[in-house]
Amino acid sequence: MSATSLRRWSWVHTWSSLVCTAFLLLLCLTGLPLIFHHEIEDLTGHGGPPPMAAGTPHTDLDRVVATGLARRPGEVVQYLIWDRDEPDSIWLSLAPSRTAPVSELHGVVVDARTAQVLDEPGKGEGFMFWMFRLHVDLFAGLPGKLFLGAMGLLFVAAIVSGVVLYGPFMRKLEFGTVRRDRSRRLRWLDLHNLLGVVTLTWALVVGGTGVINTLADLVIEAWRRDQLAEMVAPYRALPPVATLGSVERAVAAARAAAPGMTPYFVAYPETSFSSAHHYAVFMRGVTPLTSRLLTPALVDAATGEVTAMRSMPWYATALFVSQPLHFGDYGGMPLKILWALLDLATMIVLGSGLYLFVVRRRAGRRAAIAAAE
Structure with missing residues (x-):
């Protein structure tokens, strides 16, 4: 040279x-x-659900949601998320409205087996919150x-x-x-x-x-304008659903449509990952690799029927696969x-x-x- x-x-x-x-x-x-982060949260008192007999069945999701809503009257659910590390814990993201920004979200962690509240993390509080926000944005x-x-x-x-x-x-x-x-x-x-x-x-x-x-927000917006818009096109002229049906029924329909997969999170109607008419149930595989590959099933929020399901595009898959590689948590x-x-x-x-x-x-x-x- x-x-x-x-x-x-x-x-x-x-x-x-x-x-x-x-x-x-x-x-x-x-x-x-x-x-x-998981170990630190355990040490600071934000541990997982209490031990119970192996194979204890999960309760009805509608009951889990009702428990979370009872802790914050007047709010609504935006997301229902299964904890990867603690599958018996479900995180409910609550907000004043389904279109409220992330800054207005409040978390309630509920035991998926007993529907008992496990934790209510303070919004914008704690050492890990500061570390995460500084690291991300x-x-x-x-x-x-x-x-x-x-x-x-x-x-x-x-x-x-x-x-x-x-x-x-x-x-x-x-x-x-x-x-x-x-x-x-x-x-x-x-x-x-x-x-x-x-x-x-x-x-x-x-x-x-x-x-x-760092491109996550842009990737999700591209998916919304591309695939999600295509999947909800038949509902475009309809008004938003007035009364939501059972989320338990919606998840059961998604499970039936995607055998061999398990739900990762549910996006309620009018949120960033869904439409005004659907529960978007994001399914994932059960192996270390496929657990990072998400497939959204759109379930009509009124009837509980799956109306569309397709794999995420390559650019979204690249985002989801990059996350565990970045943090080394797999x-x-x-x-x-x-x-x-x-x-x-x-x-x-x-x-x-x-x-x-x-x-x-x-x-x-x-x-x-x-x-x-």
Whole structure:
């Protein structure tokens, strides 16, 4: 590679890294507790349902919904969600109306077997809430998500340019060499390069999936305008359903239409994932892979009949598959620990890169002053 090309790649690596480093450090710091969010919630008193005999059947979903609504009179259900980690827990998202924004949602967690309230997480409260919002959108909504997506793209550019520069740099050194007998700057440079190569694949996966996750709102809107619009086209001229039928009946109809699958969440009529006339029952598989692939079944909210069902488009599937890869929550505790160690190593890479830039700038200024004297 020519000297000119190396200088260009070095410029890309330096400035793409500098622009995104502060935000990547923030994402690494906030992402660390999110890897262990379930364990942290257990320790802070937000545990799962009480133990009962294995195979205890779930109660009627209409009863579960009635329990949640009784805790917040005057509100309505927007979403009914089964907890992935605690299948005996059901999360009800309640709001003043079905078109209310996310900021007005309140959660009530109900035991799916006994219909007893397990928890009422405070809206906008707690350590994990702050970590999640900082990690996802910096408390800035869609603009914050897109900004972090741009930082993620710069991070990917920094990784790629770093790989290009690593080959010529290591021609005269053995892999993994850290020159402890040289200056502090060279020791940190060697450590920066070593950890950068060790975390290369992980950083690309997490950085790339993070960028995809920032597009979630746009992906869902594209699905609404595309497939969902097609599936509800026969209802377009009809008024919104006046009286909702049984959600238990709707879920049973979706189960019958998708044998071998299990419900993940139900979107009520007029919410972002449904129409004004349907329960949208999102079904998922039961294996580690298929559990991330969702198939919505639209159930007429008045009659309880399935009117349409089709797999999500490729761009939505890419979003759903990217989420477990980003947080490392699909392989149990060993994978979570590995994700945490790689996260810490990435923080060292980012911090050492910033240190090397500052040291080099100082050395350049000192050389310029000496030359001028």
